[in-house]
Amino acid sequence: MYSIIIIGAGPAGLSMAVESIVSGIPTEKILVLEKAQEHSFSIRKYYPENKLVTANYKGFEAVCIGTLCIPDLSKHETISYLDTVIDEYKIRVQYEETVWKMDYDANEQSFTIYTDKGTYQSRVMVIGIGILGKPNKPEYKLPLSLKERLLFDITSSQIADSRVLVVGGGDSASEYCQYLVQNNNEVSLSYRRGDFTRMNHINNDSLQALAEAGKVRLLLNSNITEIIDQDGKPRVVFQEQEYAGEAFDYIVYALGGTTPENFLKTLGIEFNGKEPVLGEGYETNVPGLFLVGDLSAGTKGGSIIWAFNSANTAIKRITGKYLDV
Numbered sequence: 001m002y003s004i005i006i007i008g009a010g011p012a013g014l015s016m017a018v019e020s021i022v023s024g025i026p027t028e029k030i031l032v033l034e035k036a037q038e039h040s041f042s043i044r045k046y047y048p049e050n051k052l053v054t055a056n057y058k059g060f061e062a063v064c065i066g067t068l069c070i071p072d073l074s075k076h077e078t079i080s081y082l083d084t085v086i087d088e089y090k091i092r093v094q095y096e097e098t099v100w101k102m103d104y105d106a107n108e109q110s111f112t113i114y115t116d117k118g119t120y121q122s123r124v125m126v127i128g129i130g131i132l133g134k135p136n137k138p139e140y141k142l143p144l145s146l147k148e149r150l151l152f153d154i155t156s157s158q159i160a161d162s163r164v165l166v167v168g169g170g171d172s173a174s175e176y177c178q179y180l181v182q183n184n185n186e187v188s189l190s191y192r193r194g195d196f197t198r199m200n201h202i203n204n205d206s207l208q209a210l211a212e213a214g215k216v217r218l219l220l221n222s223n224i225t226e227i228i229d230q231d232g233k234p235r236v237v238f239q240e241q242e243y244a245g246e247a248f249d250y251i252v253y254a255l256g257g258t259t260p261e262n263f264l265k266t267l268g269i270e271f272n273g274k275e276p277v278l279g280e281g282y283e284t285n286v287p288g289l290f291l292v293g294d295l296s297a298g299t300k301g302g303s304i305i306w307a308f309n310s311a312n313t314a315i316k317r318i319t320g321k322y323l324d325v
């Protein structure tokens with residue numbers, strides 16, 4: 001019987017393990033299950049290689065309340081920091097293991113967790129799987145024949161010396177544009193609104209500077225209605241007449257992610273509209289089952305420091321109510 005099983009080894013899951021150890025739960029009573037081959041899969045997959053990881057992100061203040069904290073770092077420094085955390089705190093992470101079912105026993109206050117590799121029991125269960133497992137897709141149909149050219153992250157294909165259309169209007173869209181320009185691509189950005197109110201000022205300024213220098217073409221108030229396979233390349237059809245249909249080598253969507261509603265509902269978690277109902281310490285309606293990180297941050301998603309802080313908030317409730325330490 002574990003004291004605590006944590007699903008997901010991103011910033012939230014790893015900091016949950018650290019906060020548990022710091023609060024006195026023995027390391028061998030804590031297990032982290034990660035479905036990817038390595039920890040922090042979302043950071044590895046969705047961050048451009050040269051990205052500046054800002055401590056202050058999406059308006060979440062860079063104020064750390066728990067054990068873990070980062071200043072502004074590079075992508076690699078961020079991953080190294082979390083590598084060190086795993087080593088230093090001797091966190092047990094089992095990789096390539098996916099949870100598919102969970103049973104809750106109210107009399108015993110215990111969870112039985114079924115994965116593709118085994119069955120485990122735990123008093124408390126914490127989910128930190130983020131919102132990027134399923135990136136948002138556009139409403140129009142995407143031709144299957146163009147699968148290799150319609151991308152939802154920036155690391156699975158090496159894109160250089162190409163014509164690229166980025167779709168989106170948040171921080172990721174700006175960061176993708178900056179990265180693609182550095183790799184000698186001809187970059188256009190399609191956004192359905194007229195200004196970038198969702199971007200932080202660093203990304204907004206960088207994007208405007210690239211646009212002024214003629215390195216990124218901004219297609220504002222543009223709505224794509226269709227993607228057509230034109231000799232193996234995506235040709236984009238816009239609703240607006242001023243944007244004539246044109247072909248690109250790649251389209252990179254930066255539309256964010258959404259809460260994995262179905263997975264959480266199968267665990268018995270109640271929702272209010274699109275958001276899980278959370279109580280004190282990010283506890284769900286299932287006693288002893290907590291959500292941390294992006295899953296606890298509401299519709300706009302969280303930040304790394306938010307993830308760290310959410311684990312600190314959750315452990316106070318966990319140790320106060322469920323585990324004697």
Ligand SMILES: Cc1cc2nc3c(=O)[nH]c(=O)nc-3n(C[C@H](O)[C@H](O)[C@H](O)COP(=O)(O)OP(=O)(O)OC[C@H]3O[C@@H](n4cnc5c(N)ncnc54)[C@H](O)[C@@H]3O)c2cc1C
Pocket residue numbers: 007008009010011012013033034035036038039040041042043046047048052053054055056057097098099128129130131132133171172175292293294295301302303304305307
């Ligand atoms: C392009 C981009 C740029 C960003 N830039 C910044 C920035 O500069 N600064 C900042 O603070 N934040 C930034 N963020 C946000 C930040 O990355 C997230 O808020 C943070 O990673 C959330 O941590 P998390 O642990 O909740 O989720 P994630 O980081 O998404 O980690 C979830 C982990 O759970 C694993 N997992 C998923 N499903 C399962 C499952 N069923 N079973 C087991 N494991 C599972 C995943 O493989 C992953 O390792 C950025 C996000 C994006 C997309």
